[in-house]
Amino acid sequence: MKSLLKPSIFVLSAAPFLLITYKIFFNKLGPEPVKEITHFTGEWTLIFICLTLSMSPLKRFTSFIFWIKIRRMLGLFVFFYATLHLLTYVVIDYRLDWNQITDDVIKKKYVFVGFAAWLLLIPLAITSSQKMITLLKQNWKRLHRLIYAIAILGSLHFIWLSKTIYFKPLIYFIIITILLILRVNFKNIFNR
């Protein structure tokens, strides 16, 4: 039973990818298919960021070690969806038109922070193996705190790309803020 849990989480995490693949092949993306893919992969990246950040608070509140066991897998799905999202933009939307892409990255602050978030994900993905954990020891933990910065950048990206007051970006912003606040060790602060 327990051994099935992790594979099921894997399949569930891959489900959005299967769904968008199905939609692409069966032409179910509506009038603006490229935008639909961009938005879909972007939103799932953010959802997986939130899920990844929820694991250690969940462990604290429930004292199940299970949450920590799936944390790394969820983190890798963040990278997976973020990369699909980036590839949609670079390959499908802008057809490797590097002039326009670099122009966007430099001039549009929402693309800039999105790109920065993706870059920061790379070292985390590379060092996600068990071997790297043993190799880097305490530094691994320090390095992987980058996910906090990634979460903030991802949330800013969503706020800045929205045209007017949207509810969704603010909801994600609030969720991420709460998840980050849960990490502040208040005991330490007040006991000082």
Next chain:
Amino acid sequence: MKKFKYSEITPESIFKNRRKFIKNLGLSASSLFFGQNLITSANANTKKENMKLTEYRYVTTYNNYYEFGTGKSDPVERSQKFETKPWDIIIDGEVENPITISMEEITQMFPSEERIYKLRCVEGWSMIIPWLGFPLNKLLKKVSPTNKAKFVKFTSILDPEQMIGQRFPILDWPYKEGLRIDEAMHDLTILVTGLYGKKLPNQNGAPLRLMVPWKYGFKSSKAIVNIKLVEKMPISSWMKASPNEYGFYSNVNPGVSHPRWSQATERVIGEGIISPRIPTTMFNGYGDEVASLYDGMDLKKYF
């Protein structure tokens, strides 16, 4: 300027339907305006496939109409019960004869003609739509603007009961837009009462909306209740929301990019993921007709 006949850019089936429609109305084809505005020199190189009319189902289900919500499908889903009868439009301000005119009177006084225009949204997509309407200048001439009338301010309906989006401070409701008087008097500027040979659907701005083809789509107000001629430049709802992103003029201009969307290219609605973006043209391709309105103006400054 290269001229295309409607038949050249219309899918056969739709064209046939249109002929039937014309017959039903008892109009002669020559009384219709054959989309001569669609293609200008800048666009002439683009392949003809790009001139296809956007399918009716996309024109009527993919809309930006924040009064009904910010999602693209919100307008079609939430506007079907919107009451457009009775509907009066007040035309006042710097005019000699201010009037209040009903939609019935408008349709009687101003026979509609068909105009195929390209609609370019500031978000970087475009559609090609066969509108039914009449030049705004015909209506404005009826009220005789005074020489103080330098601008025209359009106000859309305020009705939060029926328009759920207006219950939230997304924009400064009611929706306000404006044109300079010469832009408003230009022959390409039309008031729209229908599309695809049908009555204007609610989600597209029924019963009366504006269409200014060389400007980004948000300049073309929907569900208009007041047209006021004024001396000072009106502040539009979008200018108020974000003055450094939305200027008063908002002419389609590939050289001035919006902080969020590159304006150099656009996606054609209804094309699959295989089709590339197409280059955006100055004044949305209507430069031959309208560029002279802006002679000597720095359009980077007056965006």
